[in-house]
Amino acid sequence: MQISLARGVRLHIIPTDKYTTTRILISFATKQTKQNSAVRNLLVNLLINGMQKYPDQTAVARRLSEMYGAELDGYVTRIGTVHNLRISLNIVNDNVLQHHLSNEAVHFLHDLLFHPLMEGGVLSPQSWQLQNKNLIATLQSWNDDRQYLAAKRLLQLYFAHDSIMQMPSVGTVEALTSITPDQLHEAYCSMIANDQIDIIVVGNVDEPHYQKLFKEWEFSDRDQNLSRNIFYQQGLKSEIADDYDFDDIQQSKLDLAYRLPIYFSDKEYYPALVMNGLFGASPYSLLFTNVREKASLAYYASSGYRPFNGYAFVQSGINSQDRDKAQQLIQHQLMTIQDGKINDRQLDRVKKNIINGYLLGQDNPARLVERELVSALMNRQLDNNEITQIEDVNISEIVNVAQQMKLQAVYFLDGR
C-alpha cells in the first residue's frame, strides 16, 4: 500500500507477519552533484549521533537500548545518478513484546529528523568537527583494504574525467575537509524541503495506525522527477585506459572495467544478468571454474554488473608474475561467451543460482525494503515474473549482450 503525504513524499507499507521485527526506512533522494555527496554523508552521521532530545551518541544509544535494542542506521549511497541518504530503524514487533514500540519508534525518528541539534537557528552539533575528522579517517582507512583501493582506482580510470561519478557517494577526504557549518545547515534544509522522500515500513503492522503516525509529520510539496534520468550513460572510449601502482603487498590485484550499456529497465536486462552470472558472478561461472579452480591462479576472481550505471567489472587477486596470464585467461572467458560456446548444464546452474538468490531474498526484510525503494525511485512497478524472465533467457540473447561488453579500463595494483 502506498499513500502520498505531500507531493514527492510517499509512505509505503508492506504488512507481513513473517518477521519478528518491523523495519522502517526513510529515504531522501536528489540528483548527485559534485558538491552534495560529502556534506550529506557528514549530515547523516550527525543526525544519527545526536538530537535535541538525545544530545550525544551515548544518549541516543541509551534510548535505543530502552527500545529493546532497536537498530538505528544512517548512511549515504547512490542509485544511478541519484544520491540517496537513508535512515533506518529496526525494532522488535509489538506483538512479540506486548509493548508498543511502534509509536516510540516513529516519534524517535521524528525527533531525529525535525529536531536536530541547533544553535542560533543553525544546525550545529557541538561535536561536528570531531565527527568530520572521524569520517575523514574512516574514508582514509578504507584504502588499507587493497581490494577496495584497486576497485576505486579502476572506476577512476573508467569514468570520464568530468563525470559526476568521479565523486564517490560518500564524498572524498578533500571535499569533507572543506565543509563549512553554513553548507551543512543548507544541506539539511534542502534535504527536508526538496528531496524526494520515501518512507517504507515492512513488518507485522497495523496500517491505519502507521498512516496516522506519519500523517502528523509536517512535509511540504516538492518536485524532483528523479526517475527521468536515473541511469548513468557514458559513451564508448576509443582507447583502453591502463594504469598500475606498486604497493607493499603480498597479493596483487588485477581489475578490469567494461562498458555494458544495458540498464535495469531494458529488455536485455535479464540476459545481461545471466551473462554476468555465467562470466564471473557465481561459483558456477567461467571465472570461478577456470581462473580459480582449474588454473589455480586466484582465491577470488569474480565479475559484477551495475545495471543503473551501464558497466561491468572483474576483480581478482593474483601473484604479480601471473598478471599477463590472468588477464588473457579472463578475457578468454568473455570471448568464449561472445562466441556462444556455452555449456547448457553450466548455464542451467547459473540461472538456478540467480533464481535462488531472488527466492532467498523474499525471506529477507531488508531486501523487500530495497526493492520497494528502487521501484519508488524509478516510479514504476517492478516485474514480478523475474523467475520466468531468467528461465527464458536463451544463448543467442546472452551472446548478444556479451558482445556489447567493451573493455575500457584495466588497473593493476602490483605487489612485486
Place this chain on the structure above:
Amino acid sequence: MEKRIYQQFNQTVYHQKLNNGMDVTLIPRQGFKKAYGILTTNYGSVDNRFFTKGSTQITKVPDGIAHFLEHKMFEKADHDAFDIFGEQGADANAFTSYTQTSYQFSGTTNIQKNVRTLLDFVQSPYFSVAGVRKEQGIIGQEIKMYNDNPDSRLYTGTIAHLYPNDPMHIDIAGTVESIGEITPELLMKCYKTFYQPNNLKLVVVGNIDPETTLNSIVDEEQLHRGEFEEFQRGEIISQPNGKDVIKTGKEVMPITRPKAMIGIRGLRVFDNHEDRLKYKLACELMLEMLLDDTTKNYLQLYNAGLIDDSFSFSFEMERGFHFATISSDTDEPERLFEEIQKILLTGNDKLENMTDEFMNTKRGALGRLIMSLNSPEAIANRYSSSLFGSINIFDEIEILRFITMEDLYAAYQQFIAPFRLTEFMIQPN
C-alpha cells in the same frame, strides 16, 4: 524426536540423536520459503595433534589442514559438490574456525534432496594428488590476501600473543609453507578421525516439515554408518594459568592509521553446557556495561579522540578456551591501552553503581536476539557446534532473561580479575 515448545514465539524445536551418533536439530519456521542447513564437525584448526585408536604416539599434522580439508571436501572423482547443489537450485558454502568446520546450504526448492546432498558430500571423501596441488595454489592466495589485510593481522597477532604456546598462535588457514606439506594421506587420516558421525551435528532451519526431514536424514545416514574409532585430542592449552601471555606486541604494515587491540584471556573451564552459556552471556553483558556506546567510558574515549566508529569489542567462547578482544583505529594506541586498562581495573566498582543501566543493557541484548530470529542462518549458526550441547537460541533467550547483576560480578572476578591481557598494535610504516 524430542520436542521443545517455546510459547512466546509459537515455536517448536526438534532434537534427535541418530543411532550412528549424529546430533540433529530441526527448527521449522513458519512463513519462510527457504531452508538453511549446516553440518558441523567438532574439529578445527587447533586440533592438529591427536592420538588415534590403539596408538600411544601422538599424530602431528600440518597447520591449516582442517581448513584445507574443508576446501577439498567439495571435490569428488568425477564432479564437484557445488554443481549438485547448483542443479538443485541451492547455494552452498563452508567455513573453518579454531574448533569447528561447517558446511552449509540454503535454498527454496528440493529441500529434502539438498539435506541429503549435504550429508552425502561431507561423508564421501575423495582426495587426489592433483587436487591437493591445485588447492595449494588457491589457498596460498587466500593466505596472502589475509596477510595483506590489516584488521585480520591485528586479530591473528593478538591471539598469537594471548596463546603463544598453543595451536591458536597460527592462523586458521596455516601458512604457505605448512599447507605445502599436506598430502592426500594426511587429509584422509584427519577425515577418518574427525568426520565420524558421532562427531557431527546437523541443524536445519526454515521451510521444513520435521518428520519428513528426519526421515530423509535417517535414510541418508543408513548409507554412512561406519564403525566408530575412538580418538583422543592433544591438549590445546599448555599453561592453564595463562602466565605465558605476552603482554605487548606490534607489527608494521603499509596503512594510514594505527590499529590497536587488547586481548583478554579467560582461564575458567566448564563441564556443564548451561554454566558455560550463562558465563558467556554474563561476560558479554559486563563488557557492554563497561564499554558499549551507551556508557560514559565510551563517550569519554570518543570525545578525547582516542577511538572512532571502528571501535568494537567481542567475546568468543571456543572448545577449551575463551577470550575477548577490544579494538579501534587510533592515533594514540599507547594512550588508548592505558585508558582501557583503567576501565577494566576499576570495572567492578563501576558495575556496583549501574543497576539501572543493567536493566537497559539486558533489554537491548534481548531485543537483538529476538531480531536475529528473522534469519534462519542466524538461528542455525549460533548453535551449529556441539559447544553448548543441544541448547538453542530460544533457550538462550530464556537464560538471558534470568542473568543477574551477581552473575556479572562473578564474571568480572573470573574473567577480568586474573588480568591476562595483551596489547597489540599495527603501526603504519
